[in-house]
Amino acid sequence: MVRLISSFFYIGYLPRMSGTYASITGLLIFFLLKGNPFYLQTLTGLIVFLGFLTCGRAEKVLNEKDSRKIVIDEVSGMLICCCFIPATFFHALAAFFLFRVFDILKPFPIKRLEGIKGSLGVMLDDILAAFYALAALNIIDYIRSILI
Secondary structure (H helix, E strand, O other): OHHHHHOOOOHHHOOOOHHHHHHHHHHHHHHHHOOOHHHHHHHHHHHHHHHHHHHHHHHHHHOOOOOOOOOHHHHHHHHHHHHOOOOOHHHHHHHHHHHHHHHHHOOOOHHHHHOOOHHHHHHHHHHHHHHHHHHHHHHHHHHHHHHO
């Protein structure tokens, strides 16, 4: 059950770019639920909770710190991002791109959070990457509003 949940239904076992596929899955969930913010936010909260519950255990099962097979953190981060954006294609695509950039580059202090042991370290770096993406998207929206 830990492998199933932490890999988000085995997306983490895809041979390449499992984090990107997991982020796309989060984006698809957003598009399915964007018309009902209550369901989107409730499901996001549940997935984040399950991530905190399972990621540390998954590290032990997989015998690997923040294994690439653990992708519920990427789904969580993407969904957190999506909970705070307008339901437009532009915003969804920009949120996806920005989240992946911050998740991969891990600017300060995201990289430090990754060093925390257990579920906290696995989940918090992606949650902070989501907030960085939201901040960047707000800056982009502000600039767009000035230019348009």
